[in-house]
Amino acid sequence: MQSPESPSTRVSSTRRRISRRWLLVGALVAAVALTLSFGLQPRLQARENLAKDAATRSTMVVSVIRAKQTDATREIVLPGNMRAYSDTPIYARTSGYLKRWYVDIGKRVKAGDLLAEIDTPEIDDQLQQARADLANAEAEYRLAESTNTRWEALLKTDSVSKQEVEERRGAFASRKAAVEAARFNVARLQKLQSFKRLTAPFDGVITARNTDIGALVDAGSSTPSRELFHLASTQRMRVYVNVPQAYAAEAVPGVEAELTLAEYPGRRFKGSLVRNTQAIDTASRTLLAEVEVPNPTGELLPGAYAEVHLKLGVSNRALLLPVNALLFRPEGVMVALVKQERTELVKIALGRDFGTEVEVVSGLAPTDDIVINPSDSLISGVSVRVVKDEAAPPKAKS
Numbered sequence: 001m002q003s004p005e006s007p008s009t010r011v012s013s014t015r016r017r018i019s020r021r022w023l024l025v026g027a028l029v030a031a032v033a034l035t036l037s038f039g040l041q042p043r044l045q046a047r048e049n050l051a052k053d054a055a056t057r058s059t060m061v062v063s064v065i066r067a068k069q070t071d072a073t074r075e076i077v078l079p080g081n082m083r084a085y086s087d088t089p090i091y092a093r094t095s096g097y098l099k100r101w102y103v104d105i106g107k108r109v110k111a112g113d114l115l116a117e118i119d120t121p122e123i124d125d126q127l128q129q130a131r132a133d134l135a136n137a138e139a140e141y142r143l144a145e146s147t148n149t150r151w152e153a154l155l156k157t158d159s160v161s162k163q164e165v166e167e168r169r170g171a172f173a174s175r176k177a178a179v180e181a182a183r184f185n186v187a188r189l190q191k192l193q194s195f196k197r198l199t200a201p202f203d204g205v206i207t208a209r210n211t212d213i214g215a216l217v218d219a220g221s222s223t224p225s226r227e228l229f230h231l232a233s234t235q236r237m238r239v240y241v242n243v244p245q246a247y248a249a250e251a252v253p254g255v256e257a258e259l260t261l262a263e264y265p266g267r268r269f270k271g272s273l274v275r276n277t278q279a280i281d282t283a284s285r286t287l288l289a290e291v292e293v294p295n296p297t298g299e300l301l302p303g304a305y306a307e308v309h310l311k312l313g314v315s316n317r318a319l320l321l322p323v324n325a326l327l328f329r330p331e332g333v334m335v336a337l338v339k340q341e342r343t344e345l346v347k348i349a350l351g352r353d354f355g356t357e358v359e360v361v362s363g364l365a366p367t368d369d370i371v372i373n374p375s376d377s378l379i380s381g382v383s384v385r386v387v388k389d390e391a392a393p394p395k396a397k398s
Helices: 007-058 121-156 162-194 245-250
Strands: 060-065 073-090 096-101 114-119 197-199 204-209 229-244 256-260 269-281 286-294 305-313 319-322 327-329 332-339 342-347 349-353 357-362 370-372 384-388
Touching (some): 096 121, 121 162, 229 269, 245 269, 245 286, 245 305, 256 286
Antiparallel strands (some): 060 370, 073 229, 073 305, 096 114, 204 229, 256 269, 256 305, 269 286, 327 332, 332 342, 332 370, 349 357
């Protein structure tokens, strides 16, 4: 027969049962919490990632650049025509036949060098006749002088009339004038005879010879004379360029210039602009300018074509922007700036067009971030995300 439980035993047993129940409930709650934690966390993370991705996708991605400043000097390239510093045809000043020539094309000569000799038999004969006429005039002058002296003496004794003395004075003055005329005629023919020797007027190179031995040389004024030689001074060269009106104010004497020629790849011949016409040609709207280039070795040839690189000064440095950053709107030309991750459209004023780049004269600062390749529908206030532009904008000549 079992003995009845005591009250204290029953209380202890009840407490143990309650404790087990709470432990079971706590374990169950912990299991549920762990299950919820490990099951909901990936879902919450996925939802958060999805929200971030949606926000990222809804933000426009743009590339930005900054405008470049132009250099203090800009270079323009113009076609140029090269000429010798001094260039002259050589004609004969006396008629005859070419007796001998001493230089041919390509020959370098010094000032005073003999180029050719002309045989002038007619001039020689005329000179001899002029000398004879001078001798005759001098003889008649001496006779008139002595006659006039005698008649002056007779007049003092009233042996002759005053009219007869005046006649002798007139004859004497006439003979004196005849002598002077004969002397000048001899001097003229001597000068013509001296022209039978053709000499170089300056240092240079013979670029043409248009005569040969025995050729008739006619220096008459009734028909155009024939050019015998052509002489060019090539120690310095003149290069003529037509500067567009837009650059005329900067194409002043002293501007540096360089020449490039196809036959000398990679080489540049330095020179400077020395003068211009100070007038715009109304037909071409250009300013004719002359560039002087030293040519001590004679590599540059007269008549050649060259590209002239003029280094013009810039009074106001502008900004250069690639054309694919421009937006054309009814309000005018605009660009899109990025400020605090939002777009802002600003109007700009353009200067010169270099093809791949344009000059911006107002509306931009060098520190502005400019959207490259903007959408035509882009407006101000759009939220954007900036990425680095890997492709550098092309560089234009300035």
